[in-house]
Amino acid sequence: MDKIIINGGNPLEGSVEISGAKNAVLPIMAAALMGNGISIITRVPDLRDTRTMIRLMEIIGAKVSFKEGTLTVDGSSVNNPEAPYDLVKTMRASFYVLGPLIARFGEVKVSLPGGCAWGPRPVDYHLKGLEELGAKVTLDSGYILAESKKLQGKTIRFEYPSVGATGNIAMAAVTANGTTIIENAAREPEIEQLCIFLNKMGADISGVGTDKLIIKGVSQLEPADIEVIPDRVEAGTFLMAGAALGEVTINKIVPTHLRTVLIKLEETGAKVRTNQNSITITRSDKIIPVDMTTAVFPGFPTDLQAQWVALMMLAEGSSVITDTVYHDRFSHVPELNRLGANIHVENNVAIIRGVKKLVGAPVMSTDIRASASLINGGLMAHGRTEVSRIYHIDRGYERIEEKFRSLGADIMRKTES
Numbered sequence: 001m002d003k004i005i006i007n008g009g010n011p012l013e014g015s016v017e018i019s020g021a022k023n024a025v026l027p028i029m030a031a032a033l034m035g036n037g038i039s040i041i042t043r044v045p046d047l048r049d050t051r052t053m054i055r056l057m058e059i060i061g062a063k064v065s066f067k068e069g070t071l072t073v074d075g076s077s078v079n080n081p082e083a084p085y086d087l088v089k090t091m092r093a094s095f096y097v098l099g100p101l102i103a104r105f106g107e108v109k110v111s112l113p114g115g116c117a118w119g120p121r122p123v124d125y126h127l128k129g130l131e132e133l134g135a136k137v138t139l140d141s142g143y144i145l146a147e148s149k150k151l152q153g154k155t156i157r158f159e160y161p162s163v164g165a166t167g168n169i170a171m172a173a174v175t176a177n178g179t180t181i182i183e184n185a186a187r188e189p190e191i192e193q194l195c196i197f198l199n200k201m202g203a204d205i206s207g208v209g210t211d212k213l214i215i216k217g218v219s220q221l222e223p224a225d226i227e228v229i230p231d232r233v234e235a236g237t238f239l240m241a242g243a244a245l246g247e248v249t250i251n252k253i254v255p256t257h258l259r260t261v262l263i264k265l266e267e268t269g270a271k272v273r274t275n276q277n278s279i280t281i282t283r284s285d286k287i288i289p290v291d292m293t294t295a296v297f298p299g300f301p302t303d304l305q306a307q308w309v310a311l312m313m314l315a316e317g318s319s320v321i322t323d324t325v326y327h328d329r330f331s332h333v334p335e336l337n338r339l340g341a342n343i344h345v346e347n348n349v350a351i352i353r354g355v356k357k358l359v360g361a362p363v364m365s366t367d368i369r370a371s372a373s374l375i376n377g378g379l380m381a382h383g384r385t386e387v388s389r390i391y392h393i394d395r396g397y398e399r400i401e402e403k404f405r406s407l408g409a410d411i412m413r414k415t416e417s
């Protein structure tokens with residue numbers, strides 16, 4: 001298993017180009033299954049999760065080719081509306097094929113994502129939404145079976161603006177009879193882009209980017225082309241490293257996607273300069289502690305919570321970080337404490353007492369964003385940090401060690417069999 005080895009403490013200086021967004025490309029790939037022909041998706045990041053989605057689409061019958069950031073999906077051969085456990089268990093986002101496949105075939109069989117159970121659990125909004133559109137949904141041997149010859153448009157109000165449920169129900173509804181209205185829809189830029197792609201395919205969705213989507217059913221979708229938006233989470237990860245360690249410019253990004261994050265970064269004392277599609281951050285002599293609470297877009301993203309915790313480790317004072325989106329997303333904390341941080345977690349709140357110095361140590365990745373916080377932490381610590389189980393980081397970050405190396409970091413990948 002690969003490891004990342006960091007000799008921390010080097011200042012960072014320079015610029016990096018941000019990749020296409022993982023959480024935008026995955027639902028777009030699922031949507032391309034609805035087009036009876038070839039869709040071309042560009043600026044596709046080469047990630048484990050992209051590769052997992054390609055495997056899943058091939059099982060479903062699509063012809064997919066992926067070369068130098070361009071993904072070509074031929075949906076005309078799609079013939080198997082089934083997502084097997086072996087793939088779904090490795091990537092929750094596989095669940096995104098639910099909506100497109102029921103829309104196209106009138107039936108679908110998708111494994112429940114690992115760790116979830118039937119009932120009021122993390123896919124209940126998706127399933128309840130499908131039922132409201134008239135689908136019969138059952139659970140059989142760990143698989144969700146959903147069927148409906150033709151879904152019927154309806155007004156659906158989500159209890160919580162779930163990203164995945166908004167995407168899935170929007171995809172299911174585009175070819176339903178009549179009009180579907182999704183109230184309390186997710187407004188994340190990745191969902192906005194999914195709706196833009198669906199409209200390019202011939203869907204009729206208005207209210208795109210707002211919390212109320214109005215979807216008028218059309219008879220069928222055609223293939224379409226799109227360039228994936230930049231990854232605001234990757235961008236935020238580099239900005240937070242820069243705020244601790246030097247002067248970093250991130251290029252090819254959309255600054256408005258990061259508005260809340262930039263406000264918070266400025267509160268830490270870092271200097272932030274924004275241009276049309278780039279941002280430069282310069283560290284200040286001291287990091288001012290800043291409390292932060294995650295929220296749905298346009299709030300501070302939960303996917304940058306772990307990296308914010310890492311930044312606050314060296315702040316001059318205490319900060320309180322609350323995650324309201326996920327209530328137990330703090331697996332990075334015991335690992336960051338191994339670097340000498342002083343972080344205490346109570347329920348969904350982390351209390352960080354800033355320390356003067358961090359010292360490198362062996363640490364272990366537990367999920368995508370936790371891994372990013374360990375890399376940022378390792379860069380901030382003195383001496384050697386070894387981050388193991390980095391397959392987690394490869395799920396969501398493209399060549400992260402190369403990008404940090406180009407900024408002057410002493411970081412390398414060690415391949416172990």
Ligand code: EPU
Nearest residue numbers: 023093121122123124125126162163164165303325326368
């Ligand atoms: N929830 C339910 N029931 C549902 C769906 C969600 O209770 O049916 C709850 C979840 O348990 C959670 C909250 O609602 O507490 C938000 O979940 P959401 O459905 O919005 O998340 P998701 O669609 O499963 C996407 C991203 C996550 C990101 C969240 C929140 C993708 C592929 N994943 O997940 O990204 O954290 O939105 O913004 O888009 C990551 O990239 O590392 C990652 C975890």
